[in-house]
Amino acid sequence: MIRNLKLAAISRTASGSVVKARKICYTAARRQEHLPNSSSPITPKLEFFNSVTGSSEKQIPTYRVLDGVGKPIDGAELPEIDEALARKLYETMQLLPTLDNVLYNVQRQGKISFYMTAHGEEATIVGSAAALAMDDEVLGQYREMGVLLWRGFSLENVMNQCFGNELDTSGKGRQMPVHFGSPQHHFHTISSPLATQIPQAAGVAYALRRTPSRRSRSIAACFFGEGAASEGDFHAGLLLASTIPSPALFIARNNGFAISTPSTEQFYGDGIASRGPGYGIDTIRVDGNDVLAVISAVREARRRCLEQGRAVLLEAMTYRVGHHSTSDDSFAYRARSEVEDRKRIDNPIARFRLFMESQGWWNADEETELKARLKANVMKAFKKAEGLKRCEIGELFTDVYGGEQPWNIKEQREELAGLLKKYGETWEPWRTELAKFKNKGQDLLGR
Amino acid sequence: MLTTTFPASTRAARRALSFSRRWNSTSAEPPPPGGHLPSIATSKVLRTTRETALRTPGIVWTDEDASGPSREIVGGRETRKMNTYQAVRDAMSIALSKDDNAVVFGEDVAFGGVFRCTMGLAEEFGRERVFNTPLTEQGIAGFGIGLALMGHTAIAEIQFADYIFPAFDQLVNEAAKIRYRSGGTYNVGGLTIRTPTMSVGHGGLYHSQSPEGFFMGASGLKVVIPRSPIQAKGLLLGSIRDPNPVIFMEPKVLYRSAVEQVPIDDYELPLGKAETLVHGSDLTLLTWGTPVYHCETALHMLASPGPSLEAHIPKSLRSAKIELIDLRSILPWDVETITESVSRTGRLVIVHEAGMTAGVGAEISAEVQRRCFLKLDAPVKRVTGWDTPVALQYEKFHIPDAIRIVDALVETLTY
Numbered sequence: 001m002i003r004n005l006k007l008a009a010i011s012r013t014a015s016g017s018v019v020k021a022r023k024i025c026y027t028a029a030r031r032q033e034h035l036p037n038s039s040s041p042i043t044p045k046l047e048f049f050n051s052v053t054g055s056s057e058k059q060i061p062t063y064r065v066l067d068g069v070g071k072p073i074d075g076a077e078l079p080e081i082d083e084a085l086a087r088k089l090y091e092t093m094q095l096l097p098t099l100d101n102v103l104y105n106v107q108r109q110g111k112i113s114f115y116m117t118a119h120g121e122e123a124t125i126v127g128s129a130a131a132l133a134m135d136d137e138v139l140g141q142y143r144e145m146g147v148l149l150w151r152g153f154s155l156e157n158v159m160n161q162c163f164g165n166e167l168d169t170s171g172k173g174r175q176m177p178v179h180f181g182s183p184q185h186h187f188h189t190i191s192s193p194l195a196t197q198i199p200q201a202a203g204v205a206y207a208l209r210r211t212p213s214r215r216s217r218s219i220a221a222c223f224f225g226e227g228a229a230s231e232g233d234f235h236a237g238l239l240l241a242s243t244i245p246s247p248a249l250f251i252a253r254n255n256g257f258a259i260s261t262p263s264t265e266q267f268y269g270d271g272i273a274s275r276g277p278g279y280g281i282d283t284i285r286v287d288g289n290d291v292l293a294v295i296s297a298v299r300e301a302r303r304r305c306l307e308q309g310r311a312v313l314l315e316a317m318t319y320r321v322g323h324h325s326t327s328d329d330s331f332a333y334r335a336r337s338e339v340e341d342r343k344r345i346d347n348p349i350a351r352f353r354l355f356m357e358s359q360g361w362w363n364a365d366e367e368t369e370l371k372a373r374l375k376a377n378v379m380k381a382f383k384k385a386e387g388l389k390r391c392e393i394g395e396l397f398t399d400v401y402g403g404e405q406p407w408n409i410k411e412q413r414e415e416l417a418g419l420l421k422k423y424g425e426t427w428e429p430w431r432t433e434l435a436k437f438k439n440k441g442q443d444l445l446g447r
Numbered sequence: 448m449l450t451t452t453f454p455a456s457t458r459a460a461r462r463a464l465s466f467s468r469r470w471n472s473t474s475a476e477p478p479p480p481g482g483h484l485p486s487i488a489t490s491k492v493l494r495t496t497r498e499t500a501l502r503t504p505g506i507v508w509t510d511e512d513a514s515g516p517s518r519e520i521v522g523g524r525e526t527r528k529m530n531t532y533q534a535v536r537d538a539m540s541i542a543l544s545k546d547d548n549a550v551v552f553g554e555d556v557a558f559g560g561v562f563r564c565t566m567g568l569a570e571e572f573g574r575e576r577v578f579n580t581p582l583t584e585q586g587i588a589g590f591g592i593g594l595a596l597m598g599h600t601a602i603a604e605i606q607f608a609d610y611i612f613p614a615f616d617q618l619v620n621e622a623a624k625i626r627y628r629s630g631g632t633y634n635v636g637g638l639t640i641r642t643p644t645m646s647v648g649h650g651g652l653y654h655s656q657s658p659e660g661f662f663m664g665a666s667g668l669k670v671v672i673p674r675s676p677i678q679a680k681g682l683l684l685g686s687i688r689d690p691n692p693v694i695f696m697e698p699k700v701l702y703r704s705a706v707e708q709v710p711i712d713d714y715e716l717p718l719g720k721a722e723t724l725v726h727g728s729d730l731t732l733l734t735w736g737t738p739v740y741h742c743e744t745a746l747h748m749l750a751s752p753g754p755s756l757e758a759h760i761p762k763s764l765r766s767a768k769i770e771l772i773d774l775r776s777i778l779p780w781d782v783e784t785i786t787e788s789v790s791r792t793g794r795l796v797i798v799h800e801a802g803m804t805a806g807v808g809a810e811i812s813a814e815v816q817r818r819c820f821l822k823l824d825a826p827v828k829r830v831t832g833w834d835t836p837v838a839l840q841y842e843k844f845h846i847p848d849a850i851r852i853v854d855a856l857v858e859t860l861t862y
Contacts, residue, residue: 398631
């Protein structure tokens with residue numbers, strides 16, 4: 001606006017006549033039919049605009065290819081998928097609830113401190129993972145373990161992180177359970193603050209664009225929930241990846257709830273998808289319980305990211321079947337029957353199983369075998385991880401800085417060592433705890 | 448957010464000039480109309496000859512390999528007269544030319560920046576490497592973190608330190624903790640956030656702040672504040688190449704007023720190290736950034752107070768030997784240099800522009816009293832901004848200027 005005012009002032013001074021200046025402006029406006037900082041057409045009609053709540057028919061449609069019983073819907077084009085891919089999809093989708101059930105119960109027994117299931121969102125997560133390249137950089141929120149599993153992150157790795165034991169490659173036992181990370185799998189370490197990964201994804205994508213070996217080949221895929229999309233960082237991230245062209249694919253998991261807050265209290269507009277066009281980015285809404293629709297949509301979104309070098313937004317509509325986390329009892333704010341209905345009517349795994357069966361790729365015997373095998377594998381990894389010690393206690397003080405550790409951290413490490421020497425055997429809470437660490441604190445006590 | 452380009456501080460230069468006349472004169476002259484003001488332009492702290500510039504303590508020539516000749520041999524090296532913004536620009540130009548993965552971005556950096564620190568860089572290195580971002584500080588920090596996560600060198604600018612708070616979450620919860628939380632598998636060592644800081648004479652609430660204290664508790668970050676062009680270039684290159692995220696705060700009043708002969712070669716100055724500018728044995732005066740010059744002025748005033756101040760400064764104190772230290776790095780700070788000095792002098796005065804409560808001075812005094820308890824002859828004194836916002840028309844009475852520093856020196860020496 002200031003720029004416009006300046007121009008008007010200049011033309012006024014130059015012409016020496018306000019009338020003449022107006023004439024020039026009028027002619028310019030007529031010729032361009034829009035204002036200098038916009039390509040908006042000029043209209044004499046006083047009309048307010050609301051593409052979202054103005055009319056319900058104007059809501060962004062939801063893309064789907066399989067109906068509730070796994071049959072292709074009229075006019076739907078299935079993504080290219082062979083039996084091997086379908087089986088991997090199905091097995092990974094089934095692995096998620098297997099893991100979730102075990103780890104959820106393990107938390108209930110107090111063996112791990114925290115857990116978050118992905119019940120109901122298996123198709124969104126595994127379908128997205130399948131449509132991405134294995135080395136696309138993934139920045140997640142916390143409900144995206146399925147991407148890691150798809151990429152070969154082992155069950156041992158999952159368990160070691162949740163137990164925070166000495167083999168935890170995600171973070172040496174420093175972060176809460178489900179905060180996974182693995183550079184080898186191009187999966188950036190999860191952190192609890194919501195939406196912070198969204199502008200980071202724009203930066204990661206820009207770096208990919210500037211790396212000759214990955215330019216036009218790799219994208220950054222960023223997952224977040226519809227609640228996180230209310231954070232300022234959502235705005236920043238989409239704005240940046242569209243304005244500073246960066247191949248970032250933003251995948252919103254709209255599962256209806258942010259802890260107890262229903263999405264109706266999260267936004268008044270048409271979900272998350274309606275915001276994409278405001279940032280000038282290609283957007284699609286997809287049935288997140290239809291794994292084939294997710295695959296098609298993510299494949300096409302990824303292609304556009306690479307072709308345009310810019311952000312793309314995908315909103316996957318799902319339902320959070322499980323509680324928010326092990327610290328949450330969701331029946332305090334929603335009816336048990338509502339959840340049971342959703343589980344029965346629209347289960348993403350069951351839907352895909354029906355499709356598999358219709359193709360002759362799956363049967364009841366295989367189902368029994370798979371479930372038994374997955375359960376056995378999960379239990380084996382669980383037992384292995386449960387028996388392991390934590391890292392050496394000195395790891396409390398490492399990795400704060402790269403290069404030389406500052407004096408204050410060195411001194412505080414020494415201070416803890418002194419206290420352990422003094423009280424490590426006599427102060428019961430410490431004695432019990434030290435026994436859980438590798439070498440029982442000798443790395444501090446010995447030096 | 449409001450962004451203002453401050454015109455050349457000609458007023459400051461004029462003041463400085465009249466001030467220098469005053470101090471170089473042998474005849475008794477009345478103090479200048481503005482009172483005793485800092486003499487940035489004529490400061491002895493500034494290295495205005497090639498010889499002194501090339502002998503800057505701690506300088507490391509990065510084009511020399513470790514097994515090469517001693518860095519005391521400076522033959523063949525050139526210097527150029529630069530003010531602080533030119534030195535900052537020079538550092539970024541070197542970083543961009545030596546590292547293809549380095550990019551510079553922020554609000555209005557493409558045309559040269561509101562303080563001219565990025566002048567010509569977009570033309571020289573292209574808009575893919577030097578570019579504007581939308582006006583979003585949390586976005587700028589997050590974007591920089593993303594670049595650094597991929598091993599790239601991200602040199603981001605926050606237009607004023609007053610506007611760094613929207614990025615506080617990204618800096619404190621993310622940048623500072625990424626290496627730790629990932630068990631060392633990811634890091635954002637390539638991230639440097641530059642931001643103009645401290646008062647400028649007329650910046651009011653939101654163009655004057657010194658937020659270094661808020662970041663002092665963010666272990667995982669480094670916080671660096673230079674005092675001059677040579678320091679700005681060397682410390683900025685050191686910050687850009689440090690394997691940790693660094694917040695680099697540039698005292699904005701020094702952009703044009705502080706001028707030195709700056710070595711044109713690539714060199715670094717060490718992070719985490721204070722520098723003793725004046726050696727002394729009676730009191731340690733510790734500061735950083737702009738107040739370095741107020742402290743220097745205060746030392747002159749203590750040694751030879753004008754007629755108007757004579758009554759306030761006992762004759763016995765005029766020969767006091769004050770040790771002046773520039774802290775340079777706020778996090779981690781150089782505890783060794785400070786405690787060694789205070790153990791010798793027995794007295795400590797800390798000067799900073801930020802408010803007193805929970806400021807950087809609080810942390811340092813607590814640590815010094817713990818380590819030097821038996822050596823202290825007087826309480827540690829802090830001369831700081833008041834615990835109020837920086838009110839526009841009241842700035843002269845807000846900042847810790849030379850008279851307040853002199854008063855603190857007298858009080859502490861006579862305790």
